[in-house]
Amino acid sequence: MAGTQRTPRSLDYPQPVALLRNKQSETPEPTPGLLPGTGDGKGRPTPKRKESEAANKRPLVPTDRRAAGRDAKSAQREARARQYQAMKAGDERYLPAKDKGPARRYVRDYVDARWNIAEYFLPIALLFFVVMIVTTGRDAVISFVVLAALYVLVLIAVVDAVIMWFGLKKRLRTKFGEIPKGTAFYAVMRAFQLRRSRMPKPVHAKHGVYPE
Template sequence: MFGRDKDPVTAAATSPTGDESNPTDVTGKGRPTPKRKDAEAANKRPLVPTDRKSAGKANKSASREARNREYQAMQTGDERSMPPNHRGPVRRDIRDYVDGRWNLGEFFLPIAAVFLVLQISLANSAPDLAALAVIILYAYVIFAIVDGFIMWRGLRKRLRAKFGEDKLGRGLVMYSLMRSFQLRPTRLPKAQVKRGTKPE
């Protein structure tokens, strides 16, 4: 009544498919489905260039060319390549206004250097004269500040009449005063008008 167990080899030979399926057989797409981590790794791209040395040289070259363009623009007055804080008709008008007048502040550095030398040289031999040199220097600084204030009052009135209050923006006071305290040959952008010339 009870049949005996079939031999494994005989069972495989008499299976309905005629052959036991191989767990490593490739079915469907003709290739095994890749694991998720393998697929993600294949799709990843490097965030930095593989050749960092060449990329660094290219970035340095581009930065150097940009700086050269800006410097050349500051020399010639070409606003298209100037830094943003120097662009626009308002700031160009400020530069022309400051460059067209004599400013006490622009001579502050050389005068301060002269009086500093006098103070040091006279400190032991003539202390009274050294103290007087300091007083004169401070007086000059006060006069230069007053001159800058007078300059800005006239300039602000002009800018309001020419461009309107809403077009002026911020930072114009410091922009004009800093330029008035710089020696004319050292100003950037370079002065485009002669002394005694007022912008139209």
């Protein structure tokens, strides 16, 4: 009825005392055998973060810089000596990266087997320069002839190198299926070197022994 007051029902909210008791009951009991202040039961306190970081720190620079420098130089000398011996003997394990691989070895063997005009370019060009220096101011005709012959030699050497590369390119595709980048430059530069001064050393002592 409108004039009648309704008694409010008591809400079933947990009382503060009950909540406190529940929290106290949920608190885990200490594991037997572990003492207060011991982190993992090893009988010693857990190290602090600063102490752990300090223990893990290592010096970036060696304490004895002179000794470290001497060791580094000695290691470099040994590496260079090992690499030089590998270039002479053709040991693939210690060759520079630019000379490693079966394709590069095939290129070297092919260029070494061929008679390349470019191989004799440097000594002939040196001879022409000497003649030009001697005849300069004395005989203009001879100087002009020598200079023209030098340009003709350069043209012939370049044409011969191009012919060599086309023949080698066909062989590389047949054998390996693809041609690694920089192979043409590698082959031409080797062709312009004297055979005795080429590194790695030619495998065969004479021309004409082509790789299979």
